[in-house]
Every structure is written in structure tokens, then in C-alpha cells.
Amino acid sequence: MSKAQALHKLMLVVGLLFAILVAFQSHAAAPVLHTMHVDLSPGLKMIKGLDVVSFPPGSPRKLTFILHKDLRVNVLSKDDSLTIVNRATGKESYSEYGLQLGNSDNKVTLEFSGIIYDPVIDNESRGLISKEGVALFEETHWYPSFLGQQKTYDLSISLPADWRALTQGQLVSSAINKDKREQRFTSIYPQEDITLVAGAFHVYEINPPGAPKVEVYLKQADPTLAQSFLSLVPGYIAHYSQEIAAYPYSNFAVVENFWETGYGLPGFTLLGPTVIRLPFILNSSLPHEVLHNWWGNSVFVDYDKGNWSEGLTTYMADHWQQELNGQDATHRLKTLITYADFVGQNPANDFPVRQFRGRHNASSQAVGYGKTMMIFRMLELQFGKDLFKKALQDFYKENLFKKASFEDIQASFEKVTGQNLSAFFYQWLDRKGALELALGDVKVSALADNTFTTTFGLLQNQTLAYDFIVPLVWTLSSGEEVRQIARLTDKVQFFSFSSQVAPVRVAVDPHYDLFRKLYLEERPATLSSVLGSKDVHFYLNTKDAGSDAFVKKWSESIEGVKTSHDMVGSFNPIETGSLVLVGDRPEFREFMKEQLAGQKWAMSENGYQIFGESYLWNETSTVIIARRKHNPQQTIVWVRWHNGNDPAEWAGRLTHYGTFGVLIFKGRPNVLKTTWPVTSSPLIRAL
Numbered sequence: 114m115s116k117a118q119a120l121h122k123l124m125l126v127v128g129l130l131f132a133i134l135v136a137f138q139s140h141a142a143a144p145v146l147h148t149m150h151v152d153l154s155p156g157l158k159m160i161k162g163l164d165v166v167s168f169p170p171g172s173p174r175k176l177t178f179i180l181h182k183d184l185r186v187n188v189l190s191k192d193d194s195l196t197i198v199n200r201a202t203g204k205e206s207y208s209e210y211g212l213q214l215g216n217s218d219n220k221v222t223l224e225f226s227g228i229i230y231d232p233v234i235d236n237e238s239r240g241l242i243s244k245e246g247v248a249l250f251e252e253t254h255w256y257p258s259f260l261g262q263q264k265t266y267d268l269s270i271s272l273p274a275d276w277r278a279l280t281q282g283q284l285v286s287s288a289i290n291k292d293k294r295e296q297r298f299t300s301i302y303p304q305e306d307i308t309l310v311a312g313a314f315h316v317y318e319i320n321p322p323g324a325p326k327v328e329v330y331l332k333q334a335d336p337t338l339a340q341s342f343l344s345l346v347p348g349y350i351a352h353y354s355q356e357i358a359a360y361p362y363s364n365f366a367v368v369e370n371f372w373e374t375g376y377g378l379p380g381f382t383l384l385g386p387t388v389i390r391l392p393f394i395l396n397s398s399l400p401h402e403v404l405h406n407w408w409g410n411s412v413f414v415d416y417d418k419g420n421w422s423e424g425l426t427t428y429m430a431d432h433w434q435q436e437l438n439g440q441d442a443t444h445r446l447k448t449l450i451t452y453a454d455f456v457g458q459n460p461a462n463d464f465p466v467r468q469f470r471g472r473h474n475a476s477s478q479a480v481g482y483g484k485t486m487m488i489f490r491m492l493e494l495q496f497g498k499d500l501f502k503k504a505l506q507d508f509y510k511e512n513l514f515k516k517a518s519f520e521d522i523q524a525s526f527e528k529v530t531g532q533n534l535s536a537f538f539y540q541w542l543d544r545k546g547a548l549e550l551a552l553g554d555v556k557v558s559a560l561a562d563n564t565f566t567t568t569f570g571l572l573q574n575q576t577l578a579y580d581f582i583v584p585l586v587w588t589l590s591s592g593e594e595v596r597q598i599a600r601l602t603d604k605v606q607f608f609s610f611s612s613q614v615a616p617v618r619v620a621v622d623p624h625y626d627l628f629r630k631l632y633l634e635e636r637p638a639t640l641s642s643v644l645g646s647k648d649v650h651f652y653l654n655t656k657d658a659g660s661d662a663f664v665k666k667w668s669e670s671i672e673g674v675k676t677s678h679d680m681v682g683s684f685n686p687i688e689t690g691s692l693v694l695v696g697d698r699p700e701f702r703e704f705m706k707e708q709l710a711g712q713k714w715a716m717s718e719n720g721y722q723i724f725g726e727s728y729l730w731n732e733t734s735t736v737i738i739a740r741r742k743h744n745p746q747q748t749i750v751w752v753r754w755h756n757g758n759d760p761a762e763w764a765g766r767l768t769h770y771g772t773f774g775v776l777i778f779k780g781r782p783n784v785l786k787t788t789w790p791v792t793s794s795p796l797i798r799a800l
Contacts, residue, residue, distance in 0.1 A: 143169030144303040145259055147266040153311060155273065158242045160184070160249075161226040164257055168219040176214065178257045179207040184227035186210065186257065193221045206231075206239055207254040223257050236373040236385070246312035246332075246371040247278075248383070256307065263303035263514070270296045270309070278311040279330065281379035281410075283363040302361065303514045305413055308378050310368060315339075321347045326364040328381075331389075332371065338390065342367045345395055349403040356429070356502060358509050361411040365403060377405035401430040412509055418518035419467040419542065424485020425505075432486060445490065445625040446635075447772040448483040452547065453631050454771075455479045455645035459672070467519060467542040474672060475645060475771075487628035488541045494626050495537075495582055496530055504529040540579050541628070548629035549574035550583065552621050552796050553605070559615070567610040567800075569619065571601055575630075578604045584626055585610075588618035621796040632795050633745055637788035638738040641771035642748040647673040648690030652701075655679045660695045663752065663760035667693070670768040688744065697730065697753040705751050708739040712789055723785065728777060734758045736767060736776040739789070757781075 146167040151160055168176075180186055182201030188194065192215020199209040212221060229249065231239040240253025249255040270278045274289045282298035289295075300307075314330040317339035321327070327346045329339040346367070350360050366381035373385030375398060382402035388394060408429075409422035435444035455476040456463045462476035466488065469481035493501040508517070508525035523538045553570025560566060567587075573579060578601070585597040591614050599608050610616065622629065636642075643649060649671050653660040668675045678687075684700040686692050694701045702716055714737075715722045720729040728735075734754035741747040754763055757780040770776055774788035 144263040144265045145169070147256065147264055147268070147307070149256060149266060150269040150271070151256075151309075152271040153242060153247055153273075153276075153278075155242055155244050155247060155276070155311075158228045158230045159226065160229055160242060160255065162224065162256060163189075164223045164225070166221050166223065166257065166259070168214075168221075170219060172214075172219055174214045176212040176259060177209060178212060178259045179209050179254050180225060180257050181227070181229055181254045182206055182208050183229065184225045184255075186223055186225040188212070188221060188223055190220065190222040191215065192217055195223075206252065210257075225257065229253060229255055233372045238372065247272075247310060248370065249309040251306040251308065255309070258306070263305060264300075264307060265303060266298075266300050266307060268298045268300075268307070268309075270298070270311070272296070272311055273313075275313050276311055277314045277316060277330065278309060279366060279368060279381060280307060280309050281362065281381070302411070304379060310370070310383060312371065314369075317343060319343050319347070325350060325360050325362065328364060328366040330366060330368040332369050332386065341395055342399070345399060346403060349400045353404055353407060353429075357407050357506060358513075360406065361513070362406060365406065367399075375402075377402040377410065379406065379410040396434050397431060400434060401426055404430045407509060411514060412512045413514070413516045415516040415518040416470050418520065420469050420471060420481060421485065421517075421519050421522060423469075423472070423482050424466075425489055427482050427486040428489040432490070442624040445487065446631075448486060449547075449625055449629065449631050450636055450639060450772060451475070451641055451645075452479040452483050452628075453636060454639070454641040455672070457547075457630060458642075458645050459647055462672070463545045465543050465545055475641070475670075476672065484541075484547075484628055490626060491541075491581065491628065492526065492537075494584070496526070500529055536580055544577070546575060546630075548579055548581070548627055550621065550627065550629050550796065552619070552798060553607075555619060555798055555800060557616060557800055565612050565615050567612070567616055567619075568607060569610070570605060570607050571599060571621070573601065573604045578602065581627065583622055584624070586620045586623050587612065587616045588620075590615045590617050616800055618797070618799050620794075620798075623797065635791055635794045635796075637791050638740045638748050638774045639772055639788060640736065640738060640750065640767065640774070640776075642738070643691040643693060643750050644671055644768065644771055645673070646671070646691035646748065649673055649675050649693060650687050650690050651675065651677045651693045651695055652680055652684070652686065653677065653695035654698075657696065659754075659760040663695055663754075663764045664693075666761040666764035667767070686749075688747070691747065692741075692749045694749065694751040701751055701753075705737055705739065705749070708742055708749060709737070709789075710742070712739075723775060723777070724787070726785070731755055732779060733784075734763065734778040736770070736773075738774040754778075 148165040149162060151162040153160055177198060182205060194213045196211040197208065198211045201208045214221060230241045230243065240249045240255060266282065268280060268282060271293050272278055274292050274294050276294060278296050280298050281304060282300035285297040285299055287294065287296045315334045316328060316330055317336065318326060318328040324347055327343055329342050331339060346365055350365060354360050362380040364380060368381050368383050369389050370383045370385050373387055374383050375388055376383040404426050408426045414420050414422045432441060432444055435441045456479050464480060466480060466485050472478045472481060504526040507529055508522055511525065512521055519538060519542055523534055527534050551572040551574055553572050555567060555569040557565060557567045571583065580602045582598050582600045585599060587595045587597060587610060589595065589612055597610055651664045653664060655661055655677065664677060706716060713724045720727055732755065737751045739749050741749055754760060758778065770786060773786045775785060776783060777785040
């Protein structure tokens with residue numbers, strides 16, 4: 114996700130932001146120019162900087178900026194004066210300064226220096242300078258930041274000779290002078306902020322003809338890993354340049370961080386040492402982060418009006434990749450399952466899309482990423498690929514290097530389609546919840562001319578009706594499939610379908626194109642059903658250190674109430690909430706055998722079979738999820754591991770497999786991830 118989006122929560126608490134925005138309102142189109150030199154001393158955790166700040170004509174003479182609380186700052190330009198407005202106390206990360214400009218010009222020269230070191234705890238840091246590397250973000254406040262106005266900059270950096278720095282600007286020069294490397298970057302395009310990373314990198318690059326330079330920055334030499342990125346990134350850039358507009362920056366870099374991150378920044382992505390080596394990110398996270406250079410990092414997000422960027426990026430990157438593999442319907446189904454598990458089970462977690470600012474848990478992701486992605490899917494369904502593409506191209510052109518909102522997206526779609534879309538955007542952005550769609554009576558009538566007319570009803574079971582189009586697929590007795598589109602505006606409507614031969618089957622929204630509440634019959638039992646449950650009951654031997662460690666770690670990912678039951682005496686699982694059976698116990702095996710009756714699952718003393726494949730108990734770790742036979746609303750998870758897996762570490766990894774219902778591991782590698790098949794739906798009917 115975009116680093117700027119992840120940091121928006123901080124911006125909401127900056128009390129002075131409103132006043133600054135008002136002061137700069139009439140000059141919003143003209144950015145501040147920072148002509149800056151910084152000297153980084155990683156071993157000392159120090160930065161020294163000189164910043165000549167040039168303000169646009171007509172700027173106020175009284176200004177305010179913020180700076181990291183541990184940095185000292187002085188004004189060097191004559192006639193300009195500096196005062197402390199609010200010195201940081203307690204957990205505050207920055208101090209606030211007042212600046213009075215003199216009468217001579219619209220420039221001020223500031224020098225600043227000090228230590229920046231916010232240690233990494235649970236893979237979180239506001240920014241730091243260390244011998245492992247440098248990572249300075251928006252919320253680091255590492256240079257004098259005048260909030261509320263965009264920036265351009267000319268930035269020179271001095272750092273150890275064997276280090277490299279990177280920022281979103283274009284690299285103008287890089288040279289070694291004795292024991293120092295001097296690098297200079299410029300940014301002629303307005304930016305929301307300046308990010309600076311540095312480290313002792315091994316750099317790999319390619320310069321495709323007529324295309325942006327692509328680089329990979331790694332902590333250790335690994336040409337094979339670098340090549341995996343270098344071979345794919347140019348294709349992603351070319352694809353999005355065709356779909357949207359030319360790539361907005363001079364280069365794109367994949368940069369290895371020294372702790373686990375997954376940030377998308379203008380011109381580069383900052384990935385942790387584990388994440389960067391995960392093979393699946395090449396076709397998932399990588400196109401997502403490349404695309405953020407259009408959505409979020411060159412068309413900026415007006416967070417006060419809602420975060421549209423993550424949902425649009427998810428649709429055009431993650432969903433697009435699945436579409437290439439013919440798995441787009443499955444991807445949409447998983448999106449609806451995630452919403453059902455984390456929001457549908459807990460309606461208190463729901464909120465309108467327009468209120469989404471950034472992801473902070475699974476339920477906010479289900480709305481801000483998942484529901485928003487489905488909104489763009491429904492726009493494309495309604496208007497077709499060509500108009501959808503033209504509308505997004507217009508949105509990009511009109512808002513390049515500006516803050517944009519859902520209102521701007523609506524304006525572009527209205528311009529391109531010639532339709533008033535106020536009702537569409539209102540119902541999906543300002544209302545909570547999802548469609549609750551039902552198929553009513555279906556009647557097939559044979560006519561005198563040997564043709565057939567089929568009448569059917571469609572119902573909306575949620576409180577207020579939506580206005581939307583729904584796809585239907587009719588299967589005829591000849592084997593032919595015919596697609597029909599129906600528009601619903603009321604809670605109950607009737608339609609007809611004419612055919613030359615008798616229809617034998619109808620399917621309503623069979624490919625999950627609508628953002629709707631799934632029926633239980635459509636939802637395979639998955640791990641996320643438990644992670645999103647209101648009540649989760651663990652059954653384990655609390656005296657077993659491995660089981661106890663597993664439960665403690667896994668509980669961190671569960672949003673509901675957790676209860677542990679010690680396995681002493683008989684096993685009598687509770688009838689409410691979700692169940693997690695921890696460990697390999699005979700009573701767990703027998704219980705799961707009963708719940709999985711009818712599935713392709715069999716057990717013996719030494720092993721088990723799933724979908725015809727055989728596995729040994731003593732070689733594998735497994736996660737098996739099922740619905741309780743006499744109570745399908747209740748989900749059961751059985752987790753067991755062999756000695757090759759550390760229970761706590763394994764528990765942390767399992768949370769990344771939320772959309773699956775069957776998982777098998779041999780040691781660390783996953784060898785099977787799937788779900789039990791779903792064979793029925795109330796929206797599919799044989800005639």
C-alpha cells in the first residue's frame with residue numbers, strides 16, 4: 114500500500130493543519146521549493162541539513178513548520194526570525210515553529226541537525242538513521258515541513274562512500290569524494306512530501322529504450338533475485354502507460370528495507386527482506402506497487418474525502434493479474450468472502466467507503482480495498498471496458514499532481530459516459546452494507562410458435578433498494594449459454610427471457626460481479642471465517658508449550674472474543690462461535706471425520722488423503738476447516754503440526770492464507786492450499 118496512505122492517521126491529529134491550509138489556500142497551485150543539502154552520519158544516527166526554502170509570490174509573511182523533536186534548527190537568513198510555537202512533549206514526535214519572513218524576498222535559510230532514531234518495534238518505525246540503513250518518511254519530520262502545500266526540491270546528500278541514497282526525485286549526479294559519496298536529486302513535479310532512504314546497497318539496473326530506468330537495491334548481492342524484478346517491471350510500466358498515461362517518473366526502483374515493510378512511494382517501493390524474496394509478490398504486490406505511481410503517488414489522495422486509491426489499485430493490479438490467469442471470478446468471490454467474514458459477521462465493523470482513510474485491520478481492508486474494488490468492477494460492468502478506460506484516463510489527466518477525491522472520479526465518468534451518476538456513487542460510497550439479492554419464482558411457458566418465454570422475479574432483501582444492473586446466464590436445452598442483463602431499481606421486479614429452445618438452468622450473478630452478501634451455500638469454509646468471528650473458542654492442552662504458543666500468537670490476528678478450553682476429560686465442543694482445535698489428538702481426528710463426511714477426505718493411523726493425494730501425519734502440518742454438520746453457521750478449524758514447524762512462527766504465517774480451507778505444509782513450504790468445493794447457490798436454479 115502507499116506509505117502516504119498508511120501515514121494519514123498522523124496527519125489527522127496535526128492540530129495546526131487546518132489553519133495552514135487556509136493560509137495557503139489561494140496559493141495551492143504553487144509549490145514550495147526546498148534547495149537542500151543533508152549530511153548523513155549513519156554510525157552516529159545523525160543528520161545535518163541546510164535548507165533554502167523558496168515560497169511562491171504572495172505567500173503569508175508569518176508561517177509555521179514542524180520538525181523532528183530531536184533536531185535543532187536555526188534561521189540563517191537575515192531579517193527572518195524563528196520562534197518555538199509548541200515544543201514536543203511526551204510521545205509527540207515533532208515540535209512546531211513559527212517563522213516570520215523579512216521584507217527582502219520570499220526565501221528563508223534554515224539549518225538543522227540532530228539524531229533521528231525511532232527503533233523498529235513490531236516492524237513499525239516513524240523513521241531512523243542507523244548503521245543498518247536510513248529510512249526517513251513523511252511522519253519522520255526530518256526536514257522543515259510547511260504543511261498544506263506541495264513541494265518541489267533540489268536535494269544534495271552526503272553519505273558514506275559505499276552507500277547509496279534514493280528519493281522520489283531524479284538522480285542528477287553521483288560521485289565519490291574521498292570517503293564520501295555525493296548525490297543530487299531534483300523533483301520538478303509537485304510532491305506531498307519527501308522520502309529519503311539510504312544503505313549499503315548492491316544496485317542492479319536496466320535502461321529499456323524509450324522507457325524509464327528500472328533499478329533493484331539489495332542489501333546482499335543477488336543477481337538472480339534482481340533479475341526477477343528487472344524482467345517484469347518494464348512490462349508492468351508499459352501496460353499501465355497504455356491503460357492510463359505515460360509513467361510519471363524518471364525511474365522505478367525495488368528497494369530492500371532492513372525491516373519488514375511493503376510501502377509504495379513515488380518512483381520506488383520499499384520491501385522488507387522477507388517480503389522481497391516471496392516468489393508470489395512478482396505477480397501480486399509488484400504490479401500493485403508499480404501502479405501506485407499513477408494512483409496515489411502522482412494523482413494524490415484527498416483523504417478527507419475518502420481513500421479511493423487502494424481499491425482502484427487493487428482492481429487494476431491484483432484483480433488484473435487474476436484475470437490474466439482466468440481466475441478473476443474466484444478473486445471476486447474471495448473478496449466477497451473476506452467482507453462476509455470480517456464485516457458481515459460483525460456489522461459493527463462496517464462503515465461507508467467514503468470514510469475509508471487507510472487499512473488498520475482486516476475489516477477496514479475488506480471495506481476500503483475489497484468493496485471499493487468491487488465498485489470499480491461494477492462501473493466497468495455497467496459501461497464496458499472502453500468507456501471505463503477513457504474515464505480513468507480523463508481522471509488522471511485532470512488531476513495529475515493534485516489531490517483528488519471520489520467526486521473527481523465521478524466527474525470523469527459523467528463526462529465520458531454522459532450520464533448523471535450521483536445515485537450510483539451515493540449508494541455505494543455513502544451507504545454501509547451490501548446487496549442482498551434473491552431469485553424469486555421462475556416460470557417457463559411454451560408458446561404456440563414453439564418458442565419459450567420465461568418470467569422470473571428478482572428481489573432485494575436489504576432495507577433500501579439499490580439501482581444496479583445484474584448479469585444472468587441462461588443454459589438452454591441445446592447446451593448454449595445466453596447472457597442477459599437486467600436493471601433493478603426496486604426491491605421486487607419481474608423480467609422475462611425469450612428463447613427458441615427451452616431453458617434448463619438460470620444463474621444470477623454467477624461470476625460474482627456485484628458487491629453482494631453471499632449465501633452460506635456459496636461460501637466455502639475458510640480461515641478468515643474464524644479470524645473474523647465474534648467469538649472464537651480454542652481447545653488445547655494448555656500445559657503443552659507449543660499449543661500455548663500457537664494460541665497466543667494466533668489470537669493477535671482475531672478481532673473477536675477469544676476463549677481457551679483446556680483439554681482435560683471428555684471433548685464436548687461448544688455449540689456457538691467458531692472452534693479452533695489445536696494439536697493432534699484422537700478426539701480431534703474423530704470429530705473432524707464426522708464433519709467432513711461426504712468430502713474427499715480419509716484418515717488412517719499413519720496418514721490421510723485429500724482429493725486423492727496421500728500424506729503422512731509425521732511429515733506434514735495441516736490446517737483443515739469445515740462447517741459443523743448439524744450447524745453450518747459454525748466454523749471449525751483443526752490445526753496440527755509436526756516437529757519441523759515452530760508453532761508460534763507457523764501461526765503468524767497462517768494469517769496470510771485466510772481465503773483457503775485446506776492447507777498442507779511439508780516443513781516450511783506450503784504444498785497444498787485449496788478449499789472444499791461449493792456445489793450449490795440459491796441464485797442458481799435448474800428449471
